[in-house]
Amino acid sequence: MTQPIAAAAAESAGQPEANIVERDLLATLNPLGRAGHIWIASLVGVCLLALVAYIYQLASGLHVTAMRDYVSWGVYMTNFVFFIGISHAGTLISAILRITNAGWRRPITRMAEAITVLALMVGASMVVIDMGRPDRILYLLIHGRLQSPILWDLVSVTTYITGSFLYLYVAMIPDMPILARFARERGRSPRLVRLYEILSLGFRETPEHRRRLTRALGAMAVIIIPVAVSVHTVVSWVFGMTLRPGWHSTIFGPYFVIGAIFSGTAAIITAMAVFRRAYRLERYLLPEHFQRLATLLLALSLLYGYFTLSEYLTAWYGGFGSDSRLLALLAGSTAYGTSFWLWGVFGLFIPIGLLVMPSRRSLTAIVTASVLINIGMWIKRYLIIVPTLETPFIPAQAAGITPHYFPSLVECTITVGAFAAFLLLFTLFSRIFPILSVWETLEDAEEAESKVAVERASRHTSLAPAALTILLIAGALISVVPWARASAQVQKPVPRIELTRSMVDSQDVLVAKVSTNGRAVVHAVVEFSVTRTFGVMTLGQDTTRDDGTARVGFPVGLPGDARGELKFRVTIESPSDLIGPPLEVVLAGGAPRVAFIDNVPRALWSSRAPLPMVATIIFLLLCVWITYAFVVIQLVAMRRLKAEA
Amino acid sequence: MKMPRREFLRAGLLAAGGLTAGTVGADRLLGAGAKSSGPRAAATLALTPDGELVVTPSAEYAALAQTSDEVRRGVPGRRWVMVFDLAACDGCGQCALACAKNHFIPTDREYLRIFKMQDSPDLAPYWFPRPCFHCDNPPCTRVCPVGATFKREDGIVLIDNERCIGCRFCMAACPYSVRVFNWGRPNDPPEAHARGYSPEWGYPRRVGTVEKCDFCADMAREGKLPHCASHCPMGAIWFGDENDDAVTNSAGKTVRLSKLLRDRAGFRYMEELGTKPRVFYLPAVNRQYPAPNEPGANHGNLPRGGETQSAQ
Numbered sequence: 001m002t003q004p005i006a007a008a009a010a011e012s013a014g015q016p017e018a019n020i021v022e023r024d025l026l027a028t029l030n031p032l033g034r035a036g037h038i039w040i041a042s043l044v045g046v047c048l049l050a051l052v053a054y055i056y057q058l059a060s061g062l063h064v065t066a067m068r069d070y071v072s073w074g075v076y077m078t079n080f081v082f083f084i085g086i087s088h089a090g091t092l093i094s095a096i097l098r099i100t101n102a103g104w105r106r107p108i109t110r111m112a113e114a115i116t117v118l119a120l121m122v123g124a125s126m127v128v129i130d131m132g133r134p135d136r137i138l139y140l141l142i143h144g145r146l147q148s149p150i151l152w153d154l155v156s157v158t159t160y161i162t163g164s165f166l167y168l169y170v171a172m173i174p175d176m177p178i179l180a181r182f183a184r185e186r187g188r189s190p191r192l193v194r195l196y197e198i199l200s201l202g203f204r205e206t207p208e209h210r211r212r213l214t215r216a217l218g219a220m221a222v223i224i225i226p227v228a229v230s231v232h233t234v235v236s237w238v239f240g241m242t243l244r245p246g247w248h249s250t251i252f253g254p255y256f257v258i259g260a261i262f263s264g265t266a267a268i269i270t271a272m273a274v275f276r277r278a279y280r281l282e283r284y285l286l287p288e289h290f291q292r293l294a295t296l297l298l299a300l301s302l303l304y305g306y307f308t309l310s311e312y313l314t315a316w317y318g319g320f321g322s323d324s325r326l327l328a329l330l331a332g333s334t335a336y337g338t339s340f341w342l343w344g345v346f347g348l349f350i351p352i353g354l355l356v357m358p359s360r361r362s363l364t365a366i367v368t369a370s371v372l373i374n375i376g377m378w379i380k381r382y383l384i385i386v387p388t389l390e391t392p393f394i395p396a397q398a399a400g401i402t403p404h405y406f407p408s409l410v411e412c413t414i415t416v417g418a419f420a421a422f423l424l425l426f427t428l429f430s431r432i433f434p435i436l437s438v439w440e441t442l443e444d445a446e447e448a449e450s451k452v453a454v455e456r457a458s459r460h461t462s463l464a465p466a467a468l469t470i471l472l473i474a475g476a477l478i479s480v481v482p483w484a485r486a487s488a489q490v491q492k493p494v495p496r497i498e499l500t501r502s503m504v505d506s507q508d509v510l511v512a513k514v515s516t517n518g519r520a521v522v523h524a525v526v527e528f529s530v531t532r533t534f535g536v537m538t539l540g541q542d543t544t545r546d547d548g549t550a551r552v553g554f555p556v557g558l559p560g561d562a563r564g565e566l567k568f569r570v571t572i573e574s575p576s577d578l579i580g581p582p583l584e585v586v587l588a589g590g591a592p593r594v595a596f597i598d599n600v601p602r603a604l605w606s607s608r609a610p611l612p613m614v615a616t617i618i619f620l621l622l623c624v625w626i627t628y629a630f631v632v633i634q635l636v637a638m639r640r641l642k643a644e645a
Numbered sequence: 646m647k648m649p650r651r652e653f654l655r656a657g658l659l660a661a662g663g664l665t666a667g668t669v670g671a672d673r674l675l676g677a678g679a680k681s682s683g684p685r686a687a688a689t690l691a692l693t694p695d696g697e698l699v700v701t702p703s704a705e706y707a708a709l710a711q712t713s714d715e716v717r718r719g720v721p722g723r724r725w726v727m728v729f730d731l732a733a734c735d736g737c738g739q740c741a742l743a744c745a746k747n748h749f750i751p752t753d754r755e756y757l758r759i760f761k762m763q764d765s766p767d768l769a770p771y772w773f774p775r776p777c778f779h780c781d782n783p784p785c786t787r788v789c790p791v792g793a794t795f796k797r798e799d800g801i802v803l804i805d806n807e808r809c810i811g812c813r814f815c816m817a818a819c820p821y822s823v824r825v826f827n828w829g830r831p832n833d834p835p836e837a838h839a840r841g842y843s844p845e846w847g848y849p850r851r852v853g854t855v856e857k858c859d860f861c862a863d864m865a866r867e868g869k870l871p872h873c874a875s876h877c878p879m880g881a882i883w884f885g886d887e888n889d890d891a892v893t894n895s896a897g898k899t900v901r902l903s904k905l906l907r908d909r910a911g912f913r914y915m916e917e918l919g920t921k922p923r924v925f926y927l928p929a930v931n932r933q934y935p936a937p938n939e940p941g942a943n944h945g946n947l948p949r950g951g952e953t954q955s956a957q
Contacts, residue, residue: 061852062811063829069754072816072826132811132826132853136791139810143791150790150814243784243820243918392822393915394775398760533723533886534870534893537900558901559890562722593722593888605786605796 021442025434026182028279032431043424050417053410054129062132064410070396070403071389075411076130079418081256081381082263083123084157084235086374089264090116090164091228093293094171095221104292106440107284111275112268113168114435118425119267120161122418127153129414146609146617149241152234155617159624160224160231166631167220169199173213173638174439176200192432201635202642209638216634223627230620232260239384245322246315246330246388255307259377262300266373269293271426273367275435284436287363294366298355301373305348322393330387340383347376495521495578497570499585501554509551510539510587512570516578520548525573528552530566541573560590713805716844719797720866724887726800727860727874728905728925729774733881735934736761736772736943743876744858749837749848754825756858757873761937770937771929774882776873777802777823777858778914778922785815785824794855800887800923801860803844809854816855820918824857870895879933887923 032040057064067074093112097105128134144151180196203209236256239247249255269290276285312331315323331340351369390403407415429435498513510528514521521544528539528550542550560566566589571582603610741757750756756776763770779802786796793808794815804815816824831850838849845862861871865884869875870893874882877895885892885902893899905911909927935942 061827061829065828068828069816069825070822072813127812130812132813132855133809136808136810139791139793139808143793143808145790145792148788148790148814150788150812154790238814239817241788242818243920244817389817393820393918394760394773394822396822398762398773399758532889532891532893532899533868534884534891535897535899537891555901557890559888602796605783607792607795 022178022182022438024281024283025436025438025441026179028275028281028430028435029179029182029432040424040427043420043427046420047417047424050414050420053413053417057129057410057414058134064408066405066408066411068403068405070392070401071386071405073130073385073389074405075382075407075415076126077385078378078382079415080123080126080130081235081385082378083119083126083418083422084232085256085260085263085377085381086267087116087119087123087160087164087264088228088232088257088260089119089268090114090167091224092261092264093268094167095224095228098217098221099225104289106443107281107289107436108268108272108293109171109440110168110433110437111271111435113164113171114426114429114433115264115267115271116164117161117168118422118429120157120164121425122422124157124161126418145607146614147604149234149237152617153238155621156227156231156234159621160227163220163224163227163624163628166628167224170213170216170220170631170635171437171440172433173199173201173203173635175434175437177203178438179434201639203638204642206641208641212634212638212641216631219627219631219634223624227624229257232257239388244388245320245326245391245393246384249311251307251311255311258300258303258307259380262297262304263374263377265293265297265300266370266377269297269366269370270374273363273370275430279430279435281436284441287361290363290366291361294355294369297366297370297373298352301348301352301355305352308348322391325395326388326391329391330383336383336387339379343376343379343383346372347380351376495524495572495580497526497572497583499568499570499583499587501587501589504551508554508556510554510568511549511551512542512544513547513549514544514572514578515548520544520546521578522546522548524550524575524578526550527571527573529569529571530555530558531569536569554589557591559593560588562593564588564590564592566590716803716805717795717797719799719801719862721798722888723799723865724923725779725860725865726885726887726892726902726923726925727776727779727871728883728892728902728911728927730879730881730883730909730927731771731773731929732909732927732932733879733934734772734774734877734929735879735881736937737878738943739876739878740774740873740882743872747861747872748846748859749833751832756823756825756856763937769929771932772937772943773926774873775821775823775914776924777860778821778920778924779860781921781923782919784818784820784918784920788814788818790814797862799865801862801865803859803862804847804855804857805844806847806851806854806856807842809851811853811855813855820915820920824855827852827854827856 065074065076090112093105094109094116098109128137131137140151140154144154146152176196176199180193180200183193183196203213233253233256236252240249240252242248272285272290272293276282312327316327316331328334329336331337351373354365354369357365386405390405392403396403494516496515498515500511500513502509502511504511512526512528514524514526524544525541526544527541529536530539531537539555540552542552544550555566558566565586568585568587569582570585572578572580603613736759738759741755741759744750744757745755748756758775760773760775761770762773779800781796781800783794783796783802786794786802789795790812791808791810793806793810794802794804796802811826813826816822816826827850830852833849840846842849842851843863845859845866847856847859850856861869861873864871870884871882874884874893875895880894880896880898883892883894883900883902883905885899887902890902891899892902892905905927906925911925911927913922913925929936937943
């Protein structure tokens with residue numbers, strides 16, 4: 001493809017071109033000037049302030065945030081989604097461009113991979129900051145339930161962080177010997193020299209070393225793409241798996257993934273612009289690089305706009321009750337509505353305009369669009385999280401409560417601190433390692449491009465997506481209760497009452513026979529009832545007939561006790577001289593009690609995950625981690641080559 | 646969870662070699678809270694699983710008697726159920742007050758909240774008390790990453806505040822906004838410390854953890870109605886065991902559940918969500934009281950709402 005770098009380098013002075021590239025790129029590692037010191041000092045200051053805010057939050061509880069029972073997630077979750085989002089920069093730019101062997105990626109990859117690792121570290125820490133009990137974080141391992149999307153997050157983010165570290169490192173190995181030499185020549189601290197030497201794994205330009213490196217890089221580039229896609233899908237599912245308007249959406253996975261790559265690409269362009277200016281890398285970060293990324297950014301912004309339209313237009317047009325209420329808040333004449341439409345204009349349409357115009361050639365336009373997109377995407381995430389929580393199904397207003405959220409001072413401080421930490425980490429990284437890949441820049445664009453033409457990423461076609469098997473436990477034990485046998489125990493107060501169950505006129509009835517001294521009592525009012533857990537349930541009243549019997553329908557189907565028996569109670573209500581303590585009789589004929597029947601599949605809320613789910617997750621993870629292991633084996637092999645030499 | 650404490654108690658007993666010493670040991674173990682229950686207040690002679698006799702304060706006995714397994718399993722053979730008669734509820738808020746008092750609920754939250762609902766401007770308003778629905782297909786319990794909230798065999802959904810990590814995913818997942826959070830450090834009265842902690846009553850509270858209506862699991866275990874049901878002056882709250890096919894209200898009246906739901910056209914709130922609540926409602930037809938907004942109606946005496954979030 002293009003080799004403007006070599007050309008640009010060659011025309012300056014008469015030095016060998018490699019030396020100039022090295023000099024220029026490693027210049028980023030030279031001691032800082034006054035401005036650099038002030039920059040770092042102020043970032044450290046902001047981080048310390050945020051640390052104080054966090055300690056204050058730890059000491060007093062999340063009460064110091066503006067989050068309350070209705071809006072229980074706020075800017076911390078927004079930051080989490082945002083940082084995980086921009087972490088996707090590294091994946092796309094670096095891995096996809098490496099696989100497709102696009103030559104123009106070379107000055108960009110290192111920066112992209114570094115953004116991934118650093119943004120992931122900051123993003124993951126936001127979740128811990130959001131936790132009410134960070135001291136119990138290990139419970140996620142001890143009591144972890146694989147059915148919870150938070151566990152999916154934990155597993156995939158951990159896998160992603162490990163992978164991006166490995167990827168960043170593997171791509172840096174060939175730079176390490178150069179760095180070690182450079183540090184030695186410049187008389188830098190021996191410790192730094194030692195660090196570079198250790199990290200180099202004894203890499204030298206031999207075919208064997210090169211072969212191992214190519215293999216490791218190829219494997220990482222392939223595996224990191226599905227991992228990255230899974231991470232943001234799972235992040236979206238933390239919202240998508242709930243029954244909430246605005247969250248419970250089938251497009252949330254791809255919507256978040258596109259949003260992540262969108263904001264990630266914008267982040268890379270912004271970072272490129274900053275480093276280009278700060279480290280005077282104009283010769284290496286050419287307008288062409290910005291323009292190519294701008295084309296990508298344009299495509300992504302159109303895609304994101306399309307997803308947004310699809311998401312909200314269907315909700316608006318369909319007009320489902322809760323969706324309408326959400327949209328009235330989100331896009332109506334409220335503060336959120338204003339932000340939403342401002343985002344639409346400044347975060348989407350104006351950037352699209354800047355990117356689509358002929359002025360797309362201008363760096364200023366591209367960088368302006370990227371910055372707008374980055375700010376806009378943070379606001380967009382906020383608008384996804386907060387208004388939904390302010391729109392519960394049972395309107396809080398009906399109880400005189402108006403849920404409202406605006407971040408507190410502590411939350412703002414910690415948020416600013418998170419951004420400062422990200423910038424600080426990025427600055428420090430660029431002080432120790434070259435922010436442009438020296439070896440890749442040195443490579444001749446034509447021939448030396450490592451043959452990372454990796455076979456198509458066979459995205460596990462064999463792996464069907466996890467189909468959750470429904471576990472139905474039908475544990476009913478139904479024993480046939482002896483039917484006819486009705487045993488009656490009779491107490492012996494003055495009025496004698498006999499309670500039996502019998503068929504009268506083909507009706508199933510309870511019959512009470514009242515007598516005194518052997519003579520039937522007529523016209524006595526008798527009340528029948530049956531005891532239940534919390535009280536006595538009246539079955540009915542009847543007046544005794546000539547034969548002294550009163551009757552009431554038998555409560556067919558009423559559950560009995562463990563033995564299928566019912567405890568009946570018969571009371572005489574009148575005449576008053578017969579009123580006495582109630583007669584209690586236990587009769588068979590109660591419906592059998594069911595022990596425990598699950599009438600819903602409990603797979604998702606039982607304490608243990610169903611086997612197919614566990615198997616699928618473990619299988620997917622194994623695929624990824626075995627690839628990591630393969631990469632590490634390549635590195636170990638490289639190290640061994642050094643020992644042999 | 647309870648085990649170490651019980652083991653410790655027994656160890657103390659053996660060392661002291663006497664019942665009296667055991668009681669003292671128990672008092673000391675139970676901490677400051679136990680003292681407020683008064684010296685020698687209601688002691689229970691209990692037999693440990695290993696056949697030893699111990700004397701413990703009665704209140705503590707309840708906690709000691711239940712291993713965490715029993716708390717997580719629930720009362721065998723029971724399926725607790727609640728029915729709100731919207732035709733009888735006049736929105737007085739006594740249920741929420743009784744609940745708050747007996748659970749020592751701070752003023753910034755409610756387990757049982759009364760909403761003044763009006764489904765459309767043309768339709769009559771009605772009072773809508775909302776406890777936790779203890780769904781049979783609970784969305785909250787699905788998403789808990791650590792199994793801190795759990796569904797029992799007797800239908801109750803509880804939270805173990807000794808395990809909750811405070812991620813608040815369950816709060817986001819509950820479509821009924823039932824769950825509340827200990828945002829600040831709890832300030833429970835001394836009485837709340839008297840019986841020790843159990844998920845069945847949820848206090849003493851712990852900072853950074855989620856809580857909610859517990860269906861008064863401890864009361865049901867003893868065969869007593871929940872505080873809301875027993876304090877309703879209108880008898881509008883029915884509670885019972887579905888396996889019994891009967892529910893009882895504050896007037897002591899017990900009726901057949903299946904018949905009540907059939908005759909009065911009972912329904913569950915937002916059945917379309919598929920959560921299968923264990924709380925039923927009887928529609929507000931033939932009201933026995935002035936509807937909200939009518940002359941003489943209870944209005945605005947929603948006892949504790951309004952303070953929750955508007956303060957911020």
